[in-house]
Amino acid sequence: MDSPSHPPRSQARQYTVGPEDAGQRIDNFLMRTFKNVPKSHVYKMLRGGEVRVNKGRIKATYRLAAGDVVRLPPVRQEPAPAGGPGRAPVRRDLEDAILYEDPALLVINKPAGLAVHGGSGLSYGLIESLRAARPEAPFLELVHRLDRDTSGCLIVAKKRSALRSLHEQLRLGQMDKHYLVLVRGAWRGGARQVSTPLRKSVLRSGERMVQVDASGKEAATRFVPLRAFPQASLLRAELDTGRTHQIRVHLQSIGHPAAGDDKYGDPDFNQRMARLGLKRLFLHAAHLNFIHPVKGERLLIDAGLPAELEKVLEHLEGGSA
Known part of the structure; x- marks a missing residue:
């Protein structure tokens, strides 16, 4: 019997792989299944033969096939940390933002200030919070990303087939993403x-920096003016590529x-x-246009400017600066 001081231990169970899980590596499948189990323990279970597929031992690189029967061993799953992705206010806010x-x-209207995933000193992000809000969901994966300080449209796939289809659209340039x-x-x-290559580097502090550099990766952004003010302009930015900080660096350049x-x-401009x-980056993913991965028809999603950004435009319209 487990000590009361330890998290409860689950029971061993059998899982039959369906088409949505087929093709993925067993280690990635296990890390999604056991969300709060350390990665090192997942690999220990694989090395020790605790995880079996069709009653046989497998390596971490094994790719699942539809119909495979996976033995999932009993494990202790640590509860989500206090203030982490299980926080009720975060869950409610995300559900309201769909x-x-x-x-x-x-498609969720991501708020500014929330990272899309944990890491870089953050214990959780949007995807971890969404999974905590929906523990019964078998599959939730980010299709693309937004910078932490950027708000707006973000797609989350609920099926592996949808994720593959949407990634293919991104690769082929069939998804339109417009920002304000x-x-x-x-x-x-x-x-x-603006078509200038961008090179990403990581500082000793771990901070990511991007700059225009001939040795970097191809990047292209189209800017369309929408509104003019005495000291500022509102633009629509259309991405042909999706490099880190692309819009911001192209604008700087x-x-x-x-x-x-x-x-x-x-x-100085930021202070004005x-x-x-304005208490945040004025960059908002306002529009998505892509082919629905199941229905095969175009899906258009729009997210209006957040109220705090609209107020800034009202001040500018009134001549404030």
Whole structure:
């Protein structure tokens, strides 16, 4: 019998692999199944033969096939830490932020300040919180990512087949993602395509930095002016590629840094915008257009500007600066 001081131990069980799990590695499958079990313990179970497929031992690199019977050993799963992804307010906020949902996927209006996943000193992120809110869900995976300080449309796949289809659309450039961004200065002319390669580096502190560099990866962003103010412009940014910090670095490179950007922006401009109430990066993923992975028809999702960003535009419209 387990000591009361330890988390409860589950029972061994059999799991028959369906089409949604087919093709994935057994170690990745186990880490999703046992969400609060350390990765080292997952590999220990595999090495020790506690996990078996069709009654035989397998390596961590084994890829599951439909119809495989997996023996899942009894394990102790640590409860979610206090203040972590199980927090009720976080769960409610995420459920309230869902813009679209069906059996294959959901689209959530991610708030600014919430990372999409744990890591880099964060114990949890959006995907961990969503899984904690829906413990019965067999599959929840991010289709793409947004920077922590960026708000807006984010797709989560609820089936592996949907994840594969949506990743293919991203790879082939069949998914349209439009952002709204406020930038420094008056925008001259109409739409402008910025196609400069970007190189990512990691500082000793662990912070990621991106810069324009001929040796970097190809990146292309199209900027379309929407509204003009005396000292700022509201643009639509359309991504042809999806590099880290792409919009922000491309804007910096052409002399129109994003408002509220404390990494690539203009401190003086940021201070002026802060006086208008801007307390975050003014970058919002406002629109998604993609082919539904099951229905095969185009799905258009829109997320309006958050109220705090709309208020900044109202101040600018009124001549404040």
